Amino acid sequence: MIRTKELAFDYIRRDEEGNVESVTRALDDININVKQGDFVAILGANGSGKSTLAKHLNAILMPTEGEVWVNGIKTTDEDNLLEIRKNAGMVFQNPDNQIILTVVEEDVGFGPENLGVPTKEIWERVEKVLKSVGMLEFRKDSPNKLSGGQKQRVAIAGIMAMKPKCIILDEPTAMLDPVGRKEVIATARELNKKEGVTVILITHYMEEVTGADVVFVMDSGKVVMTGTPRQIFSRVDQLKQFRLDVPQVTALAHDLRKKGVPLPEGILTPEEFEEAFTRACDARGGAI
Amino acid sequence: MIRDITLGQYYPENSIIHRLDPRVKIVGTLVYLVSLFLFKSFWGYIPTMIFLFSCIHLSKVPFKHIVKGLKAVVMLLMFTLICNIIFTRGEVPLFEWKFIRIYPEGLRTAGFMGIRLTLLITGSSLMTFTTTPTQLTDGLERLFAPLKLFKVPVHEVAMMMSIALRFIPVLLEETDKIMKAQQARGADFEEGNIFQRAKAMVPILVPLFISSFRRAGDLAMAMEVRCYHGGEGRTRMKPLKYKGRDFIAYGVQLLYLAALILVRIFLG
Structure with missing residues (x-):
């Protein structure tokens, strides 16, 4: 096209x-x-x-x-x-x-x-x-x-x-x-x-x-x-170099991951975040 | 609110006059204006008034609304009346005081001119009451189309007119914004004599001009994007087409003109 x-x-x-x-x-x-x-x-x-x-x-x-x-x-x-x-x-x-x-x-x-x-x-x-x-x-x-x-x-x-x-x-x-x-x-x-x-x-x-x-x-x-979008937003640090921000949930997930919470990269919506976060909690027996 | 201003003085109504082709109305207004200058005696006002009042009646625009429109020109009207009364010379003065002499001829001319001016303004404003600005520019474009033979850019001028009409409210709003921004920084537009106030307008006009140029650039690009390339090969969404009623209206105009020419010949 x-x-x-x-x-x-x-x-x-x-x-x-x-x-x-x-x-x-x-x-x-x-x-x-x-x-x-x-x-x-x-x-x-x-x-x-x-x-x-x-x-x-x-x-x-x-x-x-x-x-x-x-x-x-x-x-x-x-x-x-x-x-x-x-x-x-x-x-x-x-x-x-x-x-x-x-x-x-x-x-x-x-x-x-x-x-x-x-x-x-x-x-x-x-x-x-x-x-x-x-x-x-x-x-x-x-x-x-x-x-x-x-x-x-x-x-x-x-x-x-x-x-x-x-x-x-x-x-x-x-x-x-x-x-x-x-x-x-x-x-x-x-x-x-x-x-x-x-x-x-x-x-x-x-x-x-x-x-x-x-x-x-x-x-x-x-x-x-x-x-x-998922591939792009998985690279939060690289995006920041280009003076771009990621969606708030993606940034939150990224920061939590750095702190050791097992979340996948490239979370795009609040719903996805909720699901992944619940799963992460369950995996650790309900406590993070 | 500034954005509520409707442009021109269009009075929305669904009447036969509103539905007429704008070209008929433009030509009709011209015929009417010319007709007002055809005669020299008061007799001529009978057919003109009959014509005007039947048009007003048919247009369903309330008479009050039309009178309101006259308010704007009251000053001009008074000025003409007074000038005519004072400066027309006759033989036997009716009234004398110092250098002012009033003759019966003066009163007559003043009355004659006063009625003529009022009818003139009422008649032409009736056209703007019943025709939208877009229709007006469309009508003018079609009426002047023959000038294209002499390389007059008729389509382009009409397009410019309609864009100007579209942007008047936008620019008014912008002026308002700029004024408020300047006032917020201490500008004073209300005090001082006329020169000081005129000078205070400069900081409004400069940004207004700059932003209009920017707007014009953007608009030109938006027009290009939508494939605008002048009047050539262009079709119309609302083409002007004469209908039966338009030909009848032209007929009525002819009859009216003929009647006035008769008045001129037999009654002066």
Whole structure:
């Protein structure tokens, strides 16, 4: 679905005369491969290059070196720009800055309008995607009246209306409250499960990553760890090096293990922790 | 709350006027405005008033609501009236006090102008009461579409207008936030003379401008991501299509214009 080969990108800063002042390598030798239908998470601290990578996946930025392929099309192929963007939709951080029109349903219809979809089909698509993100009852409302989480769901619907094969969520929850955060992540999960859309979630909240199929950890422009969430979170100390935190239960289990409690590595949810902890207690005859 | 502000003065109602195609309403308003300047005698006000009041009646917008809208222009209206009364010269003054001389001609022009202005404002606000901003920009885009032949970027201008409308409440909220942030650090916007107060606005405007540019950049990217590439090859979710009632409305407008031309010819 999405493949990068030795992808590298330089941010070039120029002075007023256009001379190169400094070159910052934001991405360096990235090789990733995302399969159709996967839920992929990209983790990284601020400045690790994760957003820059996201912008390469739908041809907003062009690689300095290497190649990016989306659904078999190379992103540098200018003639197929719309095809690439149609297949790999993107949702940004700030919900206010990506809703373009004044009524929810009109905004969701904006993408299909640009693609030249016939009027009748636009209406069908808008209704269907608003239903799938649970915003159908707000279709006639002004986006200004919605909460952050609702706006972000409308933004996701706007992308889904273009029938993409893949959606890239670039820190979609960074500006939301905990309730909105849950709404958005649940929506993304559901789209992935029910509609089979490939989801690439870029985030620095560990809790959002636990349900992913594959996790890529990035640090200073490089992919430094790849694996399932369990594999990644088993390496708590390494994650800390990359200025990342693990979910609280995982950290707790890790610390207890260091103190000699026999718990497995890579515990992801409170339920798992409870089960493992009970087992550990039983093994020691009820006392730790 | 600032976010509750509905833009423009759209009055939601389900009437025949609301359902008319925005192009009909824009053209109708133009016809009406022109018609107000066609005649010079009071007779002309009979057909214009009949036309306006039947439109208001059909639109189901309460009359009170429309009068409320007039409040904003009361000052302008008074100014015109007073100027007309004082500065129109005639032959026999009705009233004289120092340099002020009031002639019957002055009273007549003032009355004539006063009614004309009131009707003008009521008529054009009726359009904004019954048409949403989106419909208005859509209507304008279609009406001016022929200008594309002369390379006027009609679609782009209409898109800019609708984006501006979408962002006015967002920017208002942002201004509010910035003001509060500045007040929290001791800025004073309420005291001092007009120049001092204008000067105090600078620390609000600068951050507002910067954040609008940032917003514009983000928005442009969001539009690109959704495959926006100008008006070419674009379909519409809500295309404007003339229906039977729209042609009838055009007919009514023609009749109205004809009636006023007759008034002009026979009654002056």
